[in-house]
Amino acid sequence: MTAVAVSRGWTPWLLAGPALLLFVGIVLVPLAMTVLLSFHDWGQYKGIEPVLILKNWREIIDDSYFHEMFARTLRISVLVTLIAALLGAPEAYILNRMKNPWKGIFLLVILGPLLISVVARTLGWALLFGGETGVVNKALLELGVIEAPLPFMFTETGIVVALSHVLMPFMVLSVWAALQRLDPQVENAATALGASHFTVLRRIVLPQVMPGVLSGGIIVFALAASAFATPAIIGGRRLKVAATLAYDEFLNTLNWPLGAAVAVLLLVALIVIIVGCNRLVERRYAQVFQ
Amino acid sequence: MSFLVLEGLTKRFGDQAAVDSLDLVVEQGEFVSLLGPSGCGKTTTLQMIAGFVEPTSGSILLDGRDLLAIKPSQRGLGIVFQSYALFPHMTAAENVAFGLEMQGVPRAERSQRVSETLALVGLAALADRYPRRMSGGQQQRVALARALVIRPRILLLDEPLSNLDAKLREEMQIELRQIQRTVGTTTILVTHDQAEAMALSDRIVVMNKGRVEQIGRPHEAYEKPASAFVAGFLGKTNVLPAAVEQRNGAAVASIGDGSWPLPAEASGRVTVSVRPEKIAFIDQADCSLAGTVRTRIFQGNHWLYQIDTACGLVTVIRQNAGEMMPAEGAAVRLTWRPQDMTVSPAGQDGRI
Numbered sequence: 120m121t122a123v124a125v126s127r128g129w130t131p132w133l134l135a136g137p138a139l140l141l142f143v144g145i146v147l148v149p150l151a152m153t154v155l156l157s158f159h160d161w162g163q164y165k166g167i168e169p170v171l172i173l174k175n176w177r178e179i180i181d182d183s184y185f186h187e188m189f190a191r192t193l194r195i196s197v198l199v200t201l202i203a204a205l206l207g208a209p210e211a212y213i214l215n216r217m218k219n220p221w222k223g224i225f226l227l228v229i230l231g232p233l234l235i236s237v238v239a240r241t242l243g244w245a246l247l248f249g250g251e252t253g254v255v256n257k258a259l260l261e262l263g264v265i266e267a268p269l270p271f272m273f274t275e276t277g278i279v280v281a282l283s284h285v286l287m288p289f290m291v292l293s294v295w296a297a298l299q300r301l302d303p304q305v306e307n308a309a310t311a312l313g314a315s316h317f318t319v320l321r322r323i324v325l326p327q328v329m330p331g332v333l334s335g336g337i338i339v340f341a342l343a344a345s346a347f348a349t350p351a352i353i354g355g356r357r358l359k360v361a362a363t364l365a366y367d368e369f370l371n372t373l374n375w376p377l378g379a380a381v382a383v384l385l386l387v388a389l390i391v392i393i394v395g396c397n398r399l400v401e402r403r404y405a406q407v408f409q
Numbered sequence: 410m411s412f413l414v415l416e417g418l419t420k421r422f423g424d425q426a427a428v429d430s431l432d433l434v435v436e437q438g439e440f441v442s443l444l445g446p447s448g449c450g451k452t453t454t455l456q457m458i459a460g461f462v463e464p465t466s467g468s469i470l471l472d473g474r475d476l477l478a479i480k481p482s483q484r485g486l487g488i489v490f491q492s493y494a495l496f497p498h499m500t501a502a503e504n505v506a507f508g509l510e511m512q513g514v515p516r517a518e519r520s521q522r523v524s525e526t527l528a529l530v531g532l533a534a535l536a537d538r539y540p541r542r543m544s545g546g547q548q549q550r551v552a553l554a555r556a557l558v559i560r561p562r563i564l565l566l567d568e569p570l571s572n573l574d575a576k577l578r579e580e581m582q583i584e585l586r587q588i589q590r591t592v593g594t595t596t597i598l599v600t601h602d603q604a605e606a607m608a609l610s611d612r613i614v615v616m617n618k619g620r621v622e623q624i625g626r627p628h629e630a631y632e633k634p635a636s637a638f639v640a641g642f643l644g645k646t647n648v649l650p651a652a653v654e655q656r657n658g659a660a661v662a663s664i665g666d667g668s669w670p671l672p673a674e675a676s677g678r679v680t681v682s683v684r685p686e687k688i689a690f691i692d693q694a695d696c697s698l699a700g701t702v703r704t705r706i707f708q709g710n711h712w713l714y715q716i717d718t719a720c721g722l723v724t725v726i727r728q729n730a731g732e733m734m735p736a737e738g739a740a741v742r743l744t745w746r747p748q749d750m751t752v753s754p755a756g757q758d759g760r761i
Binding site: 305307308310311312314315323326327 | 460483497507508555
């Protein structure tokens, strides 16, 4: 082998080196440390003890408190994903059929929220529906439509509604991208063959944008399951999800090992679900879209 | 009775008339081509027949019924799109079956008709293949089968061969013509390729800027073009300026140093177009034009000449008959028969 060939073999590593180092340094090492931390012991008076035991994991597996927490996280994420798909996909389709300049204006309206902090957007919901002082509740109460304020704060419904709103743009963008790849003549072709408008949507458009809906679903699901700010503001400490639970263990109870175990479990569960779904999508559509 | 009648069909986009009062009568079983450069309104015409574009005014009658009153999905027309517009998530057979499904054809009959039609276009073996895994020619056949299987009253073809390479296009032209003869469906083809239009159609409608320039049989339109535009668009032509004067009671056109008796009525300054293959070399004659050979290209079965004359560059095509031909730089005289000239008013440029 010549010197040139050797240096060629190393070139990719050298080029990727800086990024690789950064990745190892700030992602892999802390992650490994968190995993390690989840096996350590912790006591109110002794603090963290660097031993390898399964105490935290056993606690999560045995205690129904944690089961409820993870079940709630899963329930919320699934609901948010479904709502985002049911509303976001038609939204993207309608948007795609609009003419300029409306198309641009409404695209901005839909994507605009991404420019605003999640905290600000969630607080907006709290201002609208929070207790008796929320604007919408107040109006409805005074109009006599309702007798008690609609429960929103500290409810799962509240979290689902606010998260769906926060994560909707990701679904719209993903479906939008899929729609761009659609041959506009395909709808005409189906119409000419005698299909009604609804049939065209169901049999021709939907199957073709399904990969977009599914990949949007994966993004929304992942973000919903690991969301912190929205559940923290709407759910508070009364209605915890996995992410806020981990936060509380770290910063309030100071039981870092237990918090680490919760965080690692959330991560593993997410990876299993997402990789599983992705496999399913790829196998289902490989033949058609390769 | 006439099968398809377009009457005063007009489509305006703002001030621009994409199609300007088009009249066309198509008989049952006929193969008609709408031919013209891009932007001449041929595709808009097709889309108005299909129902994807609403005409500004005018009427379309199919078999005596007003087609414009019928929804696009109920017109029962077969359409082959330029992009083929196949359903990518369905196999070839599913694509072809879709139209029958929409018509509510029972399953058994459906699968029989699908396999019959796929066999007709020569794709029986690829029924279970997805479009992405087919070549352009194969996709084109699926699109054709999908349009034919519903036994359409009219088959509309929107530049169906323009995405294929030259060799495949020629093969598909022959096949398309054979299939159309076999099933006997009235067909309207939109194309910008004059060779394709001439090879396939019973009649050609030459369009320019939203208007019909000429409707006629391919041979007729080629030999007797109605305008300099048609002469220039259908095949190659030479456009020469001429002055018409009366001599002994007959009109005579002076072109360069030669003069020709005129076959048609004309006067003053006119434009004459002559096809390159109609021009011959001659030693000395009245009806001839002097020139010098600028370039000579040998193309196997014929020679292609560019001749410098007083009227500009003239293209001449001569059959390779195994004779000695004038070399580059040689002084020659060009001649053609009076009936080979198409005369149009001056200023009307026939070139595209």
